[in-house]
Amino acid sequence: xxxxxxxxxPLFLALVAVAAAADPVxxxxxxxxxxxxxxxxxxxxxxxxxxxxxxxxxxxxGGSGVIIDKEGYVLTxxxxxxxxxxxxxxxxxxxxxxxxxxxxxxxxxxxxTGDAGLMKLFPRKKGxxxxxxxxxxxxxxxxxxxxxxxxxxxxxxxxxxxxxTFGLVSGVGRYSDFGFAEHTDAIQYDTxxxxxxxxxxxxxxxxxxxxLVYGGAPxxxxxxNTGIGYGLPINTAKNFLVHMRAGIFCDHATLxxxxxxQLNEEGDLARLIVNQVLEESDASRRGLAEGDExxxxxxxxxxSQNQFKSAxxxxxxxxxLPLAYKRLGDRKETLVRLMSYTPPVIRKGPxxxxxxxxxxxxxxxxxxxxxxxxxxxxxxxxxxxxxxxxLANLKKLADYSNLSGExxxxxxxxxxMRGGDFTxxxxxxxxxxxxxxHPLITMQIGLTDYKLEPLKQGxxxxxxxxxPFTGGLLMSLYQYKRFLTLGPKGSEGDKCNHAGMExxxxxPADGSKPKKYEEVRVWAEVIRxxxxxxxxxxxxxxxxxxxQFKGKDPYPEGALIAGEVSVDxxxxxxxxxxxxxxxxxxxxxxxxxxxRNGDKRYAMFxxxxxxxx
Amino acid sequence: MKKLLSVICLLAAASAARAxxxxxxxxxxxxxxxxxxxxxxxxxxxxxxxxxIIVSPQGHILTAAAPFLDGRELRLHLPDGRKYTFKVxxxxxxxxxxxxxxxxxxxxxxxxxxxxxxxxAASKALKVEPGTWVMALSNMYRVAERDEMMxxxxxMVTAIGKLSARRGQFEVxxxxxxxxxxxxxxxxxxxxxxxxxxxxxxxxxxxKEFRNNxxxxxxxxxxxxxxxxEVTIKGEKKTYTLAEFVDLAVHDKWIKADPKPExxxxxxxxxxxxxxxxxxxxxxxxxxxxVEPNSPATRAGLKSDDLVIYLDGEPVYxxxxxxxxxxxxxxxxxxxxxxxxxxxxxxxxxxxxxxxxR
Numbered sequence: 001x002x003x004x005x006x007x008x009x010p011l012f013l014a015l016v017a018v019a020a021a022a023d024p025v026x027x028x029x030x031x032x033x034x035x036x037x038x039x040x041x042x043x044x045x046x047x048x049x050x051x052x053x054x055x056x057x058x059x060x061x062g063g064s065g066v067i068i069d070k071e072g073y074v075l076t077x078x079x080x081x082x083x084x085x086x087x088x089x090x091x092x093x094x095x096x097x098x099x100x101x102x103x104x105x106x107x108x109x110x111x112x113t114g115d116a117g118l119m120k121l122f123p124r125k126k127g128x129x130x131x132x133x134x135x136x137x138x139x140x141x142x143x144x145x146x147x148x149x150x151x152x153x154x155x156x157x158x159x160x161x162x163x164x165t166f167g168l169v170s171g172v173g174r175y176s177d178f179g180f181a182e183h184t185d186a187i188q189y190d191t192x193x194x195x196x197x198x199x200x201x202x203x204x205x206x207x208x209x210x211x212l213v214y215g216g217a218p219x220x221x222x223x224x225n226t227g228i229g230y231g232l233p234i235n236t237a238k239n240f241l242v243h244m245r246a247g248i249f250c251d252h253a254t255l256x257x258x259x260x261x262q263l264n265e266e267g268d269l270a271r272l273i274v275n276q277v278l279e280e281s282d283a284s285r286r287g288l289a290e291g292d293e294x295x296x297x298x299x300x301x302x303x304s305q306n307q308f309k310s311a312x313x314x315x316x317x318x319x320x321l322p323l324a325y326k327r328l329g330d331r332k333e334t335l336v337r338l339m340s341y342t343p344p345v346i347r348k349g350p351x352x353x354x355x356x357x358x359x360x361x362x363x364x365x366x367x368x369x370x371x372x373x374x375x376x377x378x379x380x381x382x383x384x385x386x387x388x389x390x391l392a393n394l395k396k397l398a399d400y401s402n403l404s405g406e407x408x409x410x411x412x413x414x415x416x417m418r419g420g421d422f423t424x425x426x427x428x429x430x431x432x433x434x435x436x437x438h439p440l441i442t443m444q445i446g447l448t449d450y451k452l453e454p455l456k457q458g459x460x461x462x463x464x465x466x467x468p469f470t471g472g473l474l475m476s477l478y479q480y481k482r483f484l485t486l487g488p489k490g491s492e493g494d495k496c497n498h499a500g501m502e503x504x505x506x507x508p509a510d511g512s513k514p515k516k517y518e519e520v521r522v523w524a525e526v527i528r529x530x531x532x533x534x535x536x537x538x539x540x541x542x543x544x545x546x547x548q549f550k551g552k553d554p555y556p557e558g559a560l561i562a563g564e565v566s567v568d569x570x571x572x573x574x575x576x577x578x579x580x581x582x583x584x585x586x587x588x589x590x591x592x593x594x595x596r597n598g599d600k601r602y603a604m605f606x607x608x609x610x611x612x613x
Numbered sequence: 614m615k616k617l618l619s620v621i622c623l624l625a626a627a628s629a630a631r632a633x634x635x636x637x638x639x640x641x642x643x644x645x646x647x648x649x650x651x652x653x654x655x656x657x658x659x660x661x662x663x664x665x666i667i668v669s670p671q672g673h674i675l676t677a678a679a680p681f682l683d684g685r686e687l688r689l690h691l692p693d694g695r696k697y698t699f700k701v702x703x704x705x706x707x708x709x710x711x712x713x714x715x716x717x718x719x720x721x722x723x724x725x726x727x728x729x730x731x732x733x734a735a736s737k738a739l740k741v742e743p744g745t746w747v748m749a750l751s752n753m754y755r756v757a758e759r760d761e762m763m764x765x766x767x768x769m770v771t772a773i774g775k776l777s778a779r780r781g782q783f784e785v786x787x788x789x790x791x792x793x794x795x796x797x798x799x800x801x802x803x804x805x806x807x808x809x810x811x812x813x814x815x816x817x818x819x820x821k822e823f824r825n826n827x828x829x830x831x832x833x834x835x836x837x838x839x840x841x842x843e844v845t846i847k848g849e850k851k852t853y854t855l856a857e858f859v860d861l862a863v864h865d866k867w868i869k870a871d872p873k874p875e876x877x878x879x880x881x882x883x884x885x886x887x888x889x890x891x892x893x894x895x896x897x898x899x900x901x902x903x904v905e906p907n908s909p910a911t912r913a914g915l916k917s918d919d920l921v922i923y924l925d926g927e928p929v930y931x932x933x934x935x936x937x938x939x940x941x942x943x944x945x946x947x948x949x950x951x952x953x954x955x956x957x958x959x960x961x962x963x964x965x966x967x968x969x970x971r
Contacts, residue, residue: 143644143765144637144748168636168748170764174756188756190766190796227766227797227833228753270696270759303694304759 035207036148036164041131042067043162043201044074045096045152046105046119048083051362064151064162064200065095065119066209070129072121073245074105075212075237076199081107081117081378088360089249089378092367095121096152096160097130106367109244110378113252113341114314115181115214116237117199118244120382122366133201136208138172138233141187145169149191149213151200162200167191170228175306175313184313187211187231202231210234236314242525242545243316243500247382250500253317253338255297256281257288261305272302274325282337285572286599288325295331296324299518317341319502322517334599335505335517387498390525390540391487393558398587400484404428405613407481411591413445415603420446422605426481439482441474443467445603454478455532464567471574471597472567479536479565480576483529495530502526504539504562506554506577507594511601522546522554524561536565556581556588572598584610639813640748640765645728646815647763647807648674649690649752650699650713652681664751664763664806665689665713666818667729672697672715673863675732676805677821678704682711689715691727694760703862707844707870708855709787710818710836712862730807730815736838736856741792741816745770749798749835751806751819763806768796768833778823778832780941785823789842791834792817799823799833808835818855829947844870881939883946883965886910887921889932896931901952913950913963922958923951944968 044065049057061083065076074095082089093105103121110117121130147169150162157163171188187202193213202211211231243250256278262271272294277284294302298321300311315321317340324333363371374380395401407426413419427440443450450467452474453459465472488496504522507514514520523546524539539562541555555561559581566573574597578590589610595602652661661684665676674689676682688698697715704711715725741747747770750763757763772793778785792808799822806819817837825832838856845851846868853861861867886908890900899921904910921929925948929935942948944967951960 142637142641143762144640146636168765168767170766171756171762173761176754176756188764226753226800228764228800270694304761306758306761 032148032166032205035203035205036150039133039148039150039201039203039207040098040162042133043098043150044076044121045155045157045160045162046074046076046080046199047094047096047155048090048361049092049094049364051364052359057364062152062155063196063198064213066150066201066212067121067130067132068135068209069132072103072123072130073108074119074121075201075209075241076117076119077212077214077232078110078112078115078117079215080199081110081119082112083361088373089117090361091363091371091373091379092365093119094365095119096157098161100160102160104365104367106363106370106379108379108382109240109247109250111237111240111244111250111252111316113182114236114240114250115183115232116212116240116244117378118241120367120370122370133203134208135234135238136204136206136210138187138210138235141169141172141204141210141233143169143171146205147189147191147210148203148205149189149193149197149200150203151193151197151213153194153196155196157196165192172233173307173310174230175310176230181214182313183214183230183232185233185236185310186214187233189229189231190227191229193229212237233314239314239319240316240500244378245382246386246498246500247377247379247384248498248500249376249378251317251340252313253315253319254341255312255323255336256283256339259294259305259308270304272305272308278339280570281339282572283323286323286334286336287332288323288334288336289327291327293326294323295326296322298322312338316500316502318499320505321503333517383498386525387488387496387527390498390527390558394484394540394560397556397559397581398484398589400612401487403612404485406611407613408611409605409607409609410611411606411608413603413605415445418446422446424477426477439478441478443474443477450474452478461568465571465574467602469597469600470595470602471572472565473574473576473595473602475534475567476536476563476565476574476576479529479531479534480538480563482531483527483536483538484560491529491531493530495528495535497528499526499528499537501545502537502539504577506561506579507596507601509579509592509594509604511604522561534565534567535569536563538563555579559588559590580606635811636748636765636767639809639811640750641762643748643750643807643809643813643815644762644765645692646730647692647750649755649757649763650674650676650679650805651686651688651690651755652679652684653686660755660801662752662755662802663804664753664802664819666805666807666815667727668712668732668859669863670726670729672699672717672725672727673702674699674713674715675818675859676711676713677818678706678709678711679804679821682713687713690759692760692762696759703867703869705844705858705862705867705870706786706872707842708836708858709785709821710855710858712859712867732815732838732856732859735815736854738814739816739837739839741770741773741810741837743770743772746811747792747794747816747835748809748811749794749796749803749806749819750809751798751800751803753800753803753806755802766796766798768794768798771795773837776820776823776832776834777826778834779826780821780823785821787836787842789836789840791820791836791840794833794835797831797833798835799831808837846870881936881942882968883939883942883944884909884968885939885963885965887915889935892932896933899929899932899935909963909966913961915950915952915961915963916954919952919954921950921952923949925949939965 047062048060050060063080065074089107095103095105105119105121108118149165153163167190170190174186174188197213200213201209204210214230258275259272260275262273274292297311302308320335320337323336372381409424413422423444425442441452482490504524527538529536541559541561543553563576564573577594580592591607593605646667648665650663650665661681663679665674668675699713702712702714749766770792776791804821808817817835820834839854843852886905887910888903890902901919924938946965
């Protein structure tokens with residue numbers, strides 16, 4: 001029996017191999033058909049309506065999109081939510097799903113440079129949830145991988161069943177400048193995409209969204225199919241997703257330095273040499289100077305202009321990212337805050353004096369109730385919604401709204417081998433229209449006393465940055481308390497807004513430098529405030545933005561974990577990092593605060609006692 | 614027991630066959646043997662860049678006989694990002710192909726040892742028929758530089774047949790068998806790229822941008838390594854395969870074919886009805902002064918004050934360039950003219966008419 005088996009099994013293997021060799025193609029086809037069926041419900045056919053020629057509304061163009069969560073948020077292109085020749089974004093749309101139903105939708109946020117847009121569908125019945133597609137990781141894509149594109153090709157999906165095309169990834173990390181659009185880090189594919197596919201999903205064969213269709217490459221032969229198309233990698237869209245959900249009209253970023261390719265001797269690899277650094281840039285403050293050689297930006301090796309543009313072109317402004325450069329043979333690494341960069345809009349259509357202003361699209365349907373125009377935002381309604389959600393979550397941890405009296409923190413501090421006790425005192429705050437407001441912040445650090453009346457007339461910039469080497473810790477504590485107690489009302493002129501998502505680098509508690517900045521990175525939601533001409537940013541922890549902790553979150557959900565207060569816009573802000581959250585008297589409060597300025601730690605404060613009235 | 618074993622075998626075999634996706638690996642491997650070529654400036658509106666296939670470890674490269682190879686400042690980027698200058702070794706119009714070689718700077722004494730395609734062996738082993746899945750690797754649109762990867766496209770060989778095509782009015786010099794492809798592979802800069810099968814074996818070289826003689830549509834084709842051309846060398850007719858040409862050229866044994874008598878065209882043979890502004894300087898911008906009534910220009914909707922930007926994708930820098938470009942066409946050809954009218958760019962189609970009798 002045993003012998004028989006031994007002889008039989010290779011035979012079997014051979015037979016099986018033959019059978020299997022015939023099957024995979026059909027199996028793969030079956031898998032594909034199943035996958036398409038599964039994905040179809042999440043693909044959206046977007047239609048615009050115009051009311052000029054027909055007061056009841058006429059379908060005027062459209063595109064595609066993909067639903068990314070059960071609430072009905074839809075990712076699409078910027079050029080779908082902001083139609084050419086119109087002023088501002090198109091507020092509302094109708095969207096068809098593969099169930100054959102039309103849904104009202106509103107534009108939520110957009111990223112013009114990256115050509116991404118976010119819409120929200122409104123359920124037809126109360127409690128209706130939406131089928132959605134999972135987002136993948138576009139950094140895993142390789143040339144030669146299979147992809148599927150689904151969407152409203154040629155606007156032919158009149159029954160809202162998306163069309164499907166199938167092809168290869170032709171390239172990744174592509175930089176291409178078509179004049180009217182500059183694509184960085186783009187996915188290049190030979191999968192067919194037509195007009196109407198814009199904004200539609202590019203799926204990998206696991207059924208995850210790995211990109212969004214930008215459109216075809218404009219060939220020199222006119223509107224000729226060039227066999228190649230370009231797409232926005234989903235990882236770039238993810239960088240802007242929290243921003244877009246908060247209704248923001250996003251800006252991209254620049255390093256604040258220009259770079260030249262230095263071509264050395266023949267055969268050598270190119271080197272990227274810093275040419276000029278803007279004085280007001282963070283890069284300049286971090287020490288980057290003319291002649292430095294760029295090595296790595298945000299984890300990517302930089303060996304060509306294309307790579308540099310692609311590495312930089314995927315981030316929102318103000319993000320801090322690691323930069324490695326070489327000077328006189330030494331490798332240096334630092335964190336750099338990116339500056340805002342918004343390329344000029346290339347206006348099409350008649351412009352200039354006498355030309356009629358381009359028409360403004362009209363809001364209609366359910367979405368009209370959820371659309372609020374404001375400068376700097378695609379839809380301010382969603383900014384308020386997200387901001388208030390963050391603040392409501394904070395309230396669950398600690399409600400400060402009745403604590404506008406005196407706050408006293410006592411504890412110990414540790415500063416460059418020195419240490420001792422400290423006391424911080426923050427007196428009452430009042431609303432801006434109150435006539436008598438004399439807030440006073442004092443701090444005793446060891447034997448030294450510091451004092452600031454933040455609203456006093458005639459303060460010098462030296463007063464404002466007290467104590468020295470903090471960048472303005474007293475002012476920061478004042479702003480911190482004011483924001484916690486008054487919330488949005490603490491900022492003048494509607495300047496308390498949600499500012500999207502940013503990385504926060506939490507340096508090791510022992511004061512050492514981390515091996516890799518990525519290892520200490522925490523993703524946080526940002527609320528921006530501005531009071532007494534001092535802008536500040538406050539960072540809130542959200543578990544779902546930090547899958548790297550695998551559920552073992554280092555902070556309570558919704559906690560305020562960091563702050564950045566810019567006393568003077570041309571110098572480094574004062575940075576506060578809160579940790580060691582404990583429940584004290586029914587409130588979850590931080591018991592440790594690190595204060596940093598520039599790239600140095602000022603001190604670590606251990607707060608032993610909170611007194612808040 | 615036996616049954617169980619067989620089930621396990623089946624599962625293992627099936628999952629192994631389905632889990633592997635050879636395309637990305639095959640493409641990445643082939644990419645190591647393809648280079649990005651660059652030349653100086655645009656020559657008569659043609660691209661100054663292309664693609665090449667490494668055919669020897671010392672750095673011989675097979676590419677298309679592109680016009681920019683006649684120019685200066687020839688340089689290439691290897692797949693690892695290294696940059697070299699190169700020179701043309703043999704340019705053979707009969708194959709519409711060229712062999713170029715890397716020029717190593719003198720300080721580099723160590724000879725290059727590059728990964729390469731063995732063209733002779735590949736030609737012997739060549740097996741391709743209509744229906745074969747293939748991949749095309751090229752630096753179309755110059756989208757990649759340095760160590761960035763070539764653009765990869767999947768295509769199917771739809772037919773094998775003689776090439777009968779033209780660019781404008783210029784006939785393709787090569788008339789042998791080519792592989793026709795169902796994907797738009799022949800884009801600007803793609804000529805000279807590699808066509809490989811799913812195992813990564815070289816099948817041929819991607820051709821240039823041409824239109825089919827009969828249908829006037831753009832053709833996508835590659836020249837297989839075993840395609841043949843009849844050449845006249847010192848008055849004697851001989852037939853060579855592309856692979857033989859490459860082998861002889863690399864080993865300094867190729868004798869250039871006798872040139873064919875050329876017919877130079879002095880004047881366009883077509884009529885547009887466009888009257889440009891008077892030529893006052895050498896490079897008078899091609900502004901339309903007027904259009905003749907009932908002419909191709911009127912039918913295409915052209916108007917005075919339109920500025921002609923492109924003719925069939927070729928940039929039109931001056932009224933002279935427009936006239937030069939027109940020499941390529943025959944009456945009845947349809948051309949695309951892109952114009953600037955006010956602030957807008959517009960494209961119009963125009964059917965060229967025969968020259969009016971005077």
